[in-house]
Amino acid sequence: xxxxxxxxxxxxxxxxPYGGRYAPEMLIPALVALEKAYREAQQDSSFVAEFExxxxxxxxRPTPLYFAENLTRKLGGARIYLKQEGLGQTGSHKINNAIxxxxxxxxxxxxxLIAETGAGQHGLAxxxxxxxxxxxxxxxMGELDMKRQRPNVFWMxxxxxxxxxxxxxxxxxxxxxxxxxxxxxxxxxxxHLLVGSVVSAHPYPTIVxxxxxxxxxEIRDQIMEEEGRLxxxxxxxxxxxxxxxxxxxxxxxDEGIEMVGVEAAGLGIESGKHSARFQGGKKGxxxxxxxxxxxxxxxxxxxxxxxxxxxxxxxxxxxxAWLHDLGRIEYTHATDQEALEALKLLxxxxxxxxxxxxxxxxxEAVKRSxxxxxxxxxxxNLSGRGDKDIFIVAEVLKDKAWLEFLKAKVKEGYGDQ
Amino acid sequence: xxxxxxxxxxxxxxxxxxxLMAHIVIGYPNLPVSEKIILFLxxxxxxxxxxxxxxxxxLADGPTILKxxxxxxxxxxxxADCFRFAEKMASRLTDIPLLFMTxxxxxxxxxxxxxxxxxxxxxxxxxxxxxxxxxxxxEPYHDLCLxxxxxxxxxxxxxxxxxxxxxxxxxxxxxxxxxxxxxITGARESQIAGLREFMASVRKYVKVPLSLGFGISSREHxxxxxxxxxxxxxxxxxxxxxxxxxxxxxxxxxxxxxVRGLR
Ligand SMILES: Cc1ncc(COP(=O)(O)O)c(C=O)c1O
Numbered sequence: 001x002x003x004x005x006x007x008x009x010x011x012x013x014x015x016x017p018y019g020g021r022y023a024p025e026m027l028i029p030a031l032v033a034l035e036k037a038y039r040e041a042q043q044d045s046s047f048v049a050e051f052e053x054x055x056x057x058x059x060x061r062p063t064p065l066y067f068a069e070n071l072t073r074k075l076g077g078a079r080i081y082l083k084q085e086g087l088g089q090t091g092s093h094k095i096n097n098a099i100x101x102x103x104x105x106x107x108x109x110x111x112x113l114i115a116e117t118g119a120g121q122h123g124l125a126x127x128x129x130x131x132x133x134x135x136x137x138x139x140x141m142g143e144l145d146m147k148r149q150r151p152n153v154f155w156m157x158x159x160x161x162x163x164x165x166x167x168x169x170x171x172x173x174x175x176x177x178x179x180x181x182x183x184x185x186x187x188x189x190x191x192h193l194l195v196g197s198v199v200s201a202h203p204y205p206t207i208v209x210x211x212x213x214x215x216x217x218e219i220r221d222q223i224m225e226e227e228g229r230l231x232x233x234x235x236x237x238x239x240x241x242x243x244x245x246x247x248x249x250x251x252x253x254d255e256g257i258e259m260v261g262v263e264a265a266g267l268g269i270e271s272g273k274h275s276a277r278f279q280g281g282k283k284g285x286x287x288x289x290x291x292x293x294x295x296x297x298x299x300x301x302x303x304x305x306x307x308x309x310x311x312x313x314x315x316x317x318x319x320x321a322w323l324h325d326l327g328r329i330e331y332t333h334a335t336d337q338e339a340l341e342a343l344k345l346l347x348x349x350x351x352x353x354x355x356x357x358x359x360x361x362x363x364e365a366v367k368r369s370x371x372x373x374x375x376x377x378x379x380x381n382l383s384g385r386g387d388k389d390i391f392i393v394a395e396v397l398k399d400k401a402w403l404e405f406l407k408a409k410v411k412e413g414y415g416d417q
Numbered sequence: 418x419x420x421x422x423x424x425x426x427x428x429x430x431x432x433x434x435x436x437l438m439a440h441i442v443i444g445y446p447n448l449p450v451s452e453k454i455i456l457f458l459x460x461x462x463x464x465x466x467x468x469x470x471x472x473x474x475x476l477a478d479g480p481t482i483l484k485x486x487x488x489x490x491x492x493x494x495x496x497a498d499c500f501r502f503a504e505k506m507a508s509r510l511t512d513i514p515l516l517f518m519t520x521x522x523x524x525x526x527x528x529x530x531x532x533x534x535x536x537x538x539x540x541x542x543x544x545x546x547x548x549x550x551x552x553x554x555x556e557p558y559h560d561l562c563l564x565x566x567x568x569x570x571x572x573x574x575x576x577x578x579x580x581x582x583x584x585x586x587x588x589x590x591x592x593x594x595x596x597x598x599x600x601i602t603g604a605r606e607s608q609i610a611g612l613r614e615f616m617a618s619v620r621k622y623v624k625v626p627l628s629l630g631f632g633i634s635s636r637e638h639x640x641x642x643x644x645x646x647x648x649x650x651x652x653x654x655x656x657x658x659x660x661x662x663x664x665x666x667x668x669x670x671x672x673x674x675x676v677r678g679l680r
Binding site: 023025032285295 | 472477483484487490495521525548553554572574
């Protein structure tokens with residue numbers, strides 16, 4: 001009898017009391033059809049084979065598991081491995097799920113893909129598969145996120161996607177999610193909503209988790225090859241929760257393995273400007289699912305903050321809520337400042353640029369590793385690489401040379417000719 | 418115990434009259450004016466009124482109502498204010514059934530049981546909560562509504578399958594709210610025909626009266642659907658009209674003449 005894994009089709013999308021399908025009636029038929037198509041595809045060996053082939057040859061899987069020797073020495077505790085999801089096509093784990101759902105959308109005869117995005121990584125992955133498979137594509141992105149993740153906006157547009165700014169509410173991920181759902185309601189016939197994390201109404205949390213669990217499966221094989229045993233501790237950052245669940249899921253029933261999800265503490269939990277749902281969030285039903293949400297005493301969702309746009313979200317995947325309550329996964333948090341320090345550390349010690357999101361996971365390892373034995377093993381999921389964050393990191397690090405460069409470019413009349 | 422909605426529907430039937438349900442967002446543009454809007458709507462002949470409790474994430478609402486929700490929330494309105502407001506309206510409009518419309522997180526956070534109890538105590542007669550389907554078994558929303566003599570109003574749309582129609586038909590209480598996404602402004606025959614087909618299949622499975630809403634803006638629209646549904650719904654149009662006025666007085670008069678024009 002499995003203790004932590006539920007058959008979410010049998011439970012109709014419920015993970016304990018969480019999850020479910022709290023969707024407007026208009027969406028129910030589309031969600032039912034998606035569930036049916038997915039369950040059929042799962043049983044279809046040609047679907048699975050095509051998915052795996054694309055992951056290998058298009059995205060570049062398996063992504064390496066790298067022994068971070070310098071970081072290990074520097075922190076002086078456990079042996080630290082980095083799962084390099086950032087080396088996949090589009091620079092983050094988001095591509096795994098995007099490829100899977102694109103194949104599913106094609107199977108359902110859809111012509112158009114839409115998606116919400118925060119950091120822009122999921123939007124970029126969606127725009128990429130849309131170009132690859134010939135879908136029309138529209139990405140909804142909060143106005144604030146468009147500003148802080150401009151490089152991704154540029155590439156999405158070059159890939160042929162329309163990037164539509166969301167101008168209301170928090171102007172970040174939560175409202176992009178709302179807007180994508182509304183657009184779906186208007187275009188159900190032609191369009192597949194390519195949800196980017198383990199959130200939303202059933203069956204999305206299950207589908208996204210399944211497509212992402214390739215991360216954990218690979219880690220299992222790779223660490224056995226390297227070390228001849230399973231790791232002691234897995235660490236990943238948690239926005240909606242897809243890279244973490246993809247990493248943790250294949251290890252859930254291995255009781256000895258500690259799992260740590262790192263939420264964004266922003267300017268500090270006590271400041272109220274953060275996105276740590278398990279620090280002050282409470283149960284709610286928003287955007288189609290029941291989980292923990294940051295909300296006020298009336299149930300109005302709160303404005304969140306994180307330097308990492310991909311973590312800046314009021315809700316968290318329902319399966320995380322369940323694993324949290326069961327005590328299977330420990331949830332901690334890292335501030336903007338700690339994430340930036342971790343980013344600089346990884347740059348200097350290993351020559352790797354993590355995404356700001358992933359830097360939160362590194363920050364947790366910095367706190368945890370020194371207390372661990374040198375015979376213990378930590379695996380950190382580097383969910384993405386940080387090239388996309390150049391503007392925001394340069395700004396917070398107050399990098400004079402970069403600022404001068406931008407000014408000079410403008411003065412030169414950049415792009416005017 | 419009969420519900421005011423049932424009495425109203427029986428009355429409409431007896432008088433062979435097509436009903437009109439109007440929608441407002443509580444506190445838009447502010448509490449005193451939204452009170453006036455309701456009184457004008459009642460005066461102009463609305464038969465039922467939907468009072469929307471604002472929410473930060475109104476998933477099924479278009480831009481007009483979404484903006485109204487967010488604008489009202491910025492004024493700091495609380496759910497408790499909405500209850501007080503509804504109670505006051507219910508005591509003034511004894512003839513007109515009032516329904517709360519909102520999203521499930523509001524009642525869930527309030528406590529479903531308390532929400533139903535307090536809604537009934539405030540004089541409301543039904544709830545319209547789009548994001549709690551009746552077959553979502555985890556929350557006893559349906560049973561709690563019935564236990565407190567509130568009609569849980571469910572929704573069907575042209576995307577609904579026959580299976581869903583059957584299911585909604587099974588749970589339907591009071592009336593069923595049908596939405597047609599195809600706007601019929603400048604109505605074309607084909608759209609009316611599609612609508613006719615949709616409503617006919619709904620009738621097959623749903624035995625309670627039907628309401629129908631889709632950007633109704635003229636008497637012709639109402640005329641064209643009176644054979645399809647017992648009730649027409651005017652939603653965002655009321656807010657649009659309010660916003661189009663140069664002054665509060667003009668806005669209220671515009672709403673009034675709009676609603677009168679539909680009858
Ligand atoms: C690199 C990276 N990591 C993590 C996340 C957070 O999402 P999730 O928690 O679903 O993995 C994002 C989201 O945009 C991301 O771009």
